Amino acid sequence: MSNILVVDDEKDICLFLHHLLSDKGHHVTLCTSRQEFDQAKGNQKYDLAFLDVRLPDGNGLDILKDIRAVQPLCKVVVMTGYSTVKTAVEAIKLGAYDFIEKPFDDIEDIEHLTERLLTDGALPSQDHVHDLAARMGCFIGQNREMNQLFSLAYKFAQKNVTILIEGETGTGKEVLAHFIHEASLRADYPFIGVNCGAISEHLLESELFGHTKGSFTGAAKDRKGYFELADKGTLFLDEIGEASLATQVKLLRVLETGEFMKVGGENVLRSKARLIAASHVDLSKAVTKNTFREDLLYRLDVVKLTIPPLRRRSHDIPLFIEDYLKRHELKLSFTEETLELLKNYSWPGNIRELVNVIKRAAALAEGETERINPEYLPPKITRHIQGALETAAAVSQSPPKKPGFDSFLEQWEWEIREMWKSEDITELQLVLDRMKELESEAIRAFIEKSLRKTVGNRKETAELLGITMRKLRYYLNEKK
Numbered sequence: 385m386s387n388i389l390v391v392d393d394e395k396d397i398c399l400f401l402h403h404l405l406s407d408k409g410h411h412v413t414l415c416t417s418r419q420e421f422d423q424a425k426g427n428q429k430y431d432l433a434f435l436d437v438r439l440p441d442g443n444g445l446d447i448l449k450d451i452r453a454v455q456p457l458c459k460v461v462v463m464t465g466y467s468t469v470k471t472a473v474e475a476i477k478l479g480a481y482d483f484i485e486k487p488f489d490d491i492e493d494i495e496h497l498t499e500r501l502l503t504d505g506a507l508p509s510q511d512h513v514h515d516l517a518a519r520m521g522c523f524i525g526q527n528r529e530m531n532q533l534f535s536l537a538y539k540f541a542q543k544n545v546t547i548l549i550e551g552e553t554g555t556g557k558e559v560l561a562h563f564i565h566e567a568s569l570r571a572d573y574p575f576i577g578v579n580c581g582a583i584s585e586h587l588l589e590s591e592l593f594g595h596t597k598g599s600f601t602g603a604a605k606d607r608k609g610y611f612e613l614a615d616k617g618t619l620f621l622d623e624i625g626e627a628s629l630a631t632q633v634k635l636l637r638v639l640e641t642g643e644f645m646k647v648g649g650e651n652v653l654r655s656k657a658r659l660i661a662a663s664h665v666d667l668s669k670a671v672t673k674n675t676f677r678e679d680l681l682y683r684l685d686v687v688k689l690t691i692p693p694l695r696r697r698s699h700d701i702p703l704f705i706e707d708y709l710k711r712h713e714l715k716l717s718f719t720e721e722t723l724e725l726l727k728n729y730s731w732p733g734n735i736r737e738l739v740n741v742i743k744r745a746a747a748l749a750e751g752e753t754e755r756i757n758p759e760y761l762p763p764k765i766t767r768h769i770q771g772a773l774e775t776a777a778a779v780s781q782s783p784p785k786k787p788g789f790d791s792f793l794e795q796w797e798w799e800i801r802e803m804w805k806s807e808d809i810t811e812l813q814l815v816l817d818r819m820k821e822l823e824s825e826a827i828r829a830f831i832e833k834s835l836r837k838t839v840g841n842r843k844e845t846a847e848l849l850g851i852t853m854r855k856l857r858y859y860l861n862e863k864k
């Protein structure tokens with residue numbers, strides 16, 4: 385027999401849980417207010433507590449903190465209504481084990497959860513999170529924020545809630561969405577990822593909702609959209625901020641009612657898919673600029689998971705590299721000096737950029753060496769560090785020494801030639817990344833040269849370069 389505490393101002397809920405749990409032989413204490421909880425909290429040792437997050441005379445999160453302080457071994461499950469699901473995220477961060485939604489749909493779920501929580505050995509732990517991530521090749525590392533994020537994602541994966549993922553470009557939003565799918569009960573159904581920014585406005589609507597034959601030029605036959613294809617699985621909408629306002633209206637309708645219609649169609653279809661949305665821009669700012677619907681954001685932002693940028697978890701970079709090399713069976717090792725440089729770089733492209741740097745180093749070192757020293761890093765990384773050292777030197781009043789565009793060009797040309805000469809095929813993305821780097825370096829160098837000529841006069845510089853002031857500001861800001 386276990387001692388279970390139930391705190392809820394709804395008497396029906398209290399009575400229902402009392403009935404359910406005492407039938408299983410547990411001793412149940414009921415509190416219908418904060419006041420009653422204050423009297424009961426120290427009376428006996430509780431093994432489990434079901435806690436409503438909204439009480440008329442108190443805040444559920446404060447009660448949770450109290451239980452954690454007075455009864456540290458008591459496992460807490462919070463109970464939420466639709467409007468309080470967001471509070472569940474806070475509660476889990478504060479140490480609640482899980483949450484259940486009211487009204488209860490599935491009594492067996494509550495029975496299983498209770499049984500699991502009262503049997504320590506069966507507790508899902510961080511190990512489950514790490515096991516699943518490892519099976520999927522998804523790196524979590526040792527960073528506390530990332531560990532908390534993945535365990536939250538794991539818990540919310542099993543619930544029927546919409547999830548919004550925010551994070552800078554390349555931080556792994558799609559990787560996290562896929563992890564959530566695999567951790568959910570939908571894992572046997574499809575996971576479909578769509579980048580809303582990569583598809584034109586008209587096409588996006590037809591890709592998402594499908595179209596009927598003849599609904600537009602080129603629609604030669606009926607076609608299912610991603611909502612239909614995802615079935616009971618997960619539809620991941622990346623860069624949702626890029627969807628047009630018209631598409632946003634349709635998305636809102638699916639979220640509110642589960643209903644949608646094909647482009648040109650007359651029948652109402654129902655979606656059972658779970659939506660995970662992601663954006664690299666802050667959607668609340670997009671709302672203030674009227675480019676994103678506030679009601680849609682409200683619907684999407686039930687659970688928000690924000691992935692920290694790589695520069696905030698730079699201690700995990702050596703671990704990521706080790707994991708990557710192992711998974712790809714690459715017999716390489718990065719020298720301490722190289723790792724230090726990587727840890728000190730700012731990583732605007734986050735993990736995607738790190739993966740490209742590893743691939744590039746592996747391609748360049750192939751057949752030459754198994755030890756990756758700084759020579760195999762892109763100049764932008766070595767220069768970044770050199771820049772930091774030079775700033776430090778400038779501060780200590782030694783004359784500034786900027787690496788010139790000439791030396792960049794030399795290094796760039798050498799790298800492209802090496803890739804070209806190599807017997808192996810170089811991944812095209814690596815070449816394209818280097819071209820982009822050349823483009824931004826050239827823009828910077830030519831602007832700086834003109835700025836020196838005009839002694840910093842931006843208007844004159846823009847005229848000399850034949851570009852608008854707006855473009856000049858854009859280029860300069862981009863480099864900041």
Ligand SMILES: Nc1ncnc2c1ncn2[C@@H]1O[C@H](COP(=O)(O)OP(=O)(O)OP(=O)(O)O)[C@@H](O)[C@H]1O
Nearest residue numbers: 521522523553554555556557558559664735736739
């Ligand atoms: N946790 C991770 N474990 C392993 N690889 C990762 C992880 N996160 C990101 N990556 C790598 O980075 C690449 C980019 O990840 P992903 O596409 O998920 O980023 P994103 O945040 O969705 O990017 P964007 O904002 O450009 O859409 C992936 O292809 C993968 O190689």
